[in-house]
Amino acid sequence: MLPLFLTGALPLAHLISFPAKLQDAATLAPITGFQLNFPLIYFIFEPFFGLADALTLGLQWPTVIFILWVIALLPFIKGWRRRLAILSAGALFTAWAVLIPRPMAWITADDPESLVLDFHSHSMASHDGRRSFTTEANALWHQQQGFNASFLTDHNTVASETAGPFSLAGEEVSLYKMSFVVLAPKTTVDRRPYNSNPWLMESFIKEMHKRGLLVIGVLPYYWISHWNKNPTVEDFIRWGIDGFEISSGDPRALGFPFRYRQKILELCRQHNLIFNGASDNHGYGSAVPCWNVLHLPGWRSLSPLELETAVVAHLAKYRSAAVRVLERPRFRPANRLELALSPIGISLVYARTLSWPQTISWILWIWGLTFLLEFLKFRRNSRRLPVSPLVERQV
DSSP, rough: OOOHHHHHHHHGGGGOOOOOSSSTTTOOOOSSSEEEEEOHHHHHHHHHHHHHHHHHHHHHHHHHHHHHHHHHHHHGSSSSSHHHHHHHHHHHHHHHHHHOOOOEEEEEEESEEEEEEEEEEEEETSTTSSOOEEEEEEEHHHHEEEEEEHHHHHHOOSEEEEEEETEEEEEEEEEEEEEEEEESSSOOOOOOSSSGGGGHHHHHHHHHTTOOOOOEEEEEHHHHHHHHSOOOHHHHHHHHOEEEEEEEEEEGGGGGGGGHHHHHHHHHHHHTTTEEEEOOOOOSSSSOOEEEEEEEEOOOOOOOOHHHHHHHHHHHHHHGSSSSEEOOOOOOOHHHHHHHTHHHHOOOOOHHHOOOOHHHHHHHHHHHHHHHHHHHHHHHHHHSSSOOOHHHOOO
């Protein structure tokens, strides 16, 4: 019954599919002029790659609840071996989805003057970066996701190696329960004078401005540690912060409520502050949460240093109108009931994002596995059939 249900339900999802595969992170309105592309191997193994993306792009608590649902359903599975197999497979799949790099979707822009940029990513130079994630590996990862350039913002250090436009100078400066991305520093920022007291962050921001540097508040730190907690987001704004991340690949940031995002966007527009997204990639297998787009005529002819200067100048000039943040659609529970029903919500949103080739891949896998299981069941039962006395006498 389940294969028949899924075979009918998946095509029906196209009747209520999203009008576009990308959304404006600020409004959740569909975005045109950009295409979400997938490699051939992604279509072939859609049930695995697609579910892995849904798992790692999902909000933190809905993903946890999804796992709890699976555990709660285990007692209804007959046989402890089957339960153990399902639990082991689920654990291995989750570890693979979260930790191991895999083929990902990438975007392309119709407008050649659109620059697709990442403002925040890491390499092995960060204390929590993957040991094999070199500057070159970081650059390759960004190329594969459709980025044209990226800022390399390792923790408390400025990268000494370069990889063209994919290692524009940046630094994530970690202070007292807060982190800031500093764009285009010439040397590593000494954080020691500002790290002993949260109120010293005012001096930090003002010192960065004296050096002509832009300072961006990092998710999830300003939400977890400074949302209605002293010093508050409003204090950062009063001290002259240049902007905030509104979307991030940090697993903790995926739980940032949309109503809070709307609040920070309201503050950014009110005070003409920059807002942007960040992959915050550390070299692990997480899917791209967002892409930043800047309209920057002539960027293709610029050297990496010229591009870095042009991006910073664009941000300083246009501020709250400088960046457009693009995201893939995902389930966003608005209350506790929707949160408790997250597995259903995640599944519905995922089904609505499938293209016809992805849907066909699902159907082929469903029936391929169904026939395989039925064949194995038939072989197992045939071995258990008793031998008739007549056959025994003939033997």
